[in-house]
Amino acid sequence: MVIMQIEQFRIAQFGPRLGTRMEGEQAREQLIALLRSLPDTGQVRISLEGIDVLSTSFADELIGKTLHPLTIGEFGERTMILETPALDLADGIDAKLTQRQLAMLCLTKDSWHLIGAQTSAMTETLGLIIEKGTTTAKELAGELGLQMNACVNRVARLAKLHLIRREQIGMSGPQAIYSLHSILTD
Amino acid sequence: MDQLTIETIDQIIEWIMVAKLDRLDLKSVRFADPYALLLLHLLILNREELGNPIDISWPQTPKVNRWMNAMGIAVNGSSMDAPSLRDLESTLQPITRIENESGIGSVVDGFHHRLADRYPLTESSRRALIAVMIELFQNIPHHSDATGTVADPHGIAAMQDYEDSIFLAVADKGIGLSASLGLRDGYGGLSDAGALDVVFHQGVSRFDDPGRGGELQRIADLVRSWDGVFALRTGRALYYFDSRGGDVYDVPAFPGVQLGLRLPRRVLI
Numbered sequence: 001m002v003i004m005q006i007e008q009f010r011i012a013q014f015g016p017r018l019g020t021r022m023e024g025e026q027a028r029e030q031l032i033a034l035l036r037s038l039p040d041t042g043q044v045r046i047s048l049e050g051i052d053v054l055s056t057s058f059a060d061e062l063i064g065k066t067l068h069p070l071t072i073g074e075f076g077e078r079t080m081i082l083e084t085p086a087l088d089l090a091d092g093i094d095a096k097l098t099q100r101q102l103a104m105l106c107l108t109k110d111s112w113h114l115i116g117a118q119t120s121a122m123t124e125t126l127g128l129i130i131e132k133g134t135t136t137a138k139e140l141a142g143e144l145g146l147q148m149n150a151c152v153n154r155v156a157r158l159a160k161l162h163l164i165r166r167e168q169i170g171m172s173g174p175q176a177i178y179s180l181h182s183i184l185t186d
Numbered sequence: 187m188d189q190l191t192i193e194t195i196d197q198i199i200e201w202i203m204v205a206k207l208d209r210l211d212l213k214s215v216r217f218a219d220p221y222a223l224l225l226l227h228l229l230i231l232n233r234e235e236l237g238n239p240i241d242i243s244w245p246q247t248p249k250v251n252r253w254m255n256a257m258g259i260a261v262n263g264s265s266m267d268a269p270s271l272r273d274l275e276s277t278l279q280p281i282t283r284i285e286n287e288s289g290i291g292s293v294v295d296g297f298h299h300r301l302a303d304r305y306p307l308t309e310s311s312r313r314a315l316i317a318v319m320i321e322l323f324q325n326i327p328h329h330s331d332a333t334g335t336v337a338d339p340h341g342i343a344a345m346q347d348y349e350d351s352i353f354l355a356v357a358d359k360g361i362g363l364s365a366s367l368g369l370r371d372g373y374g375g376l377s378d379a380g381a382l383d384v385v386f387h388q389g390v391s392r393f394d395d396p397g398r399g400g401e402l403q404r405i406a407d408l409v410r411s412w413d414g415v416f417a418l419r420t421g422r423a424l425y426y427f428d429s430r431g432g433d434v435y436d437v438p439a440f441p442g443v444q445l446g447l448r449l450p451r452r453v454l455i
Contacts, residue, residue, distance in 0.1 A: 017294065017316060020324045022287045053313045055320040056404070060397040088310060092317065095404065099389075100396050 005042040012050030024061025031066055040076035048084040056092035064096045079162045079183045082106040103161050125154045129164050133185040190218035192417050192446050195225045200438040215245040220344040220355035221446030228359045279345035287327045294319045311454040321401040322356045330360025357444035363420040366392045378421035379434050415448035
């Protein structure tokens with residue numbers, strides 16, 4: 001079990017009504033600095049608490065443009081999660097992540113949501129991993145009634161988007177075997 | 187002409203830009219909306235810059251005359267004094283310049299406060315309107331002089347409320363959508379109508395970045411969902427729709443991009 005360092009990034013520090021791409025770009029510099037300051041498995045929880053309006057442009061500059069390098073490994077195994085008091089505040093982020101073919105976990109008071117580019121298969125698989133905390137592709141395939149290859153593909157997509165964390169625990173022939181971890185429960 | 191509106195302003199542009207008339211008779215105008223007002227403002231400015239100002243006979247209806255004054259149009263030859271406090275109070279948001287991206291936050295705050303002072307908007311509609319303003323206003327510094335060839339794209343915005351609607355207008359006399367999109371590989375040489383098509387059907391912007399573009403498309407969808415009126419004019423083309431439908435129409439050429447949104451009050455309050 002990896003102990004994960006979690007830091008919060010409050011967007012409201014930049015003002016309650018945001019904003020332009022220029023404002024988003026300035027905020028992104030601070031978000032990236034925070035990400036880089038964390039250990040390789042660290043997590044930033046971006047909070048919308050105190051935000052009145054968040055434009056799609058600001059959302060794209062701050063979150064879309066940070067999530068993209070995160071998903072191609074520029075920030076190691078680090079993850080980002082959105083926290084919001086109301087789901088509609090995240091509409092602009094949802095729109096821009098969809099446009100960029102990215103997705104992100106979003107926490108409201110009572111539940112988690114997947115925002116951005118998503119499919120029911122992704123949400124179903126992610127939900128099961130979150131429920132279990134830690135699992136394997138073999139276990140998931142059994143519970144979801146999937147062929148192993150189909151399940152591995154789903155898991156690979158979630159891992160690429162940094163929506164789950166994978167840890168190699170062995171090999172099966174030429175294939176790596178991973179334990180799969182929810183990024184909400186580490 | 188007794189109406190100076192989204193539906194009639196192109197007739198005036200035809201007279202001034204195509205027929206090159208030097209006189210404009212607005213004496214009979216009994217109603218004007220912010221979209222037409224912004225276009226008239228840019229038309230006057232355009233002719234002044236060309237050294238050939240238009241000789242305008244301003245509306246004789248006192249209410250319209252005062253409203254135009256209060257909105258920031260210098261109604262020359264008017265018998266009226268400076269706008270009274272009552273006129274200023276009935277004016278929701280006079281013509282405001284939008285110059286650079288760093289000033290947009292305070293412009294939006296100003297529009298927001300004027301609106302919030304007058305109406306108890308629902309939270310969701312208030313947030314949506316502010317987000318719309320941010321996106322529309324920042325389009326001016328991002329796109330109106332993207333080629334660096336326009337001395338003054340003159341971005342402006344104004345807003346007025348009516349018994350049944352709130353009307354937001356944003357305009358510039360910059361390079362227009364077609365020239366802006368032309369900066370991107372594969373989008374050169376588009377007609378104005380073609381530019382409207384790729385903006386509203388493909389969400390394309392001049393930036394080759396998957397996160398850019400789509401804002402005007404989203405705003406149009408929002409206005410449609412609210413049964414509002416949407417008009418976006420660029421060059422020789424106008425995309426217009428209301429609750430009964432809409433289309434792209436040919437209009438007389440005018441530089442830049444001009445946009446009008448008429449939003450039913452019943453969906454906002």
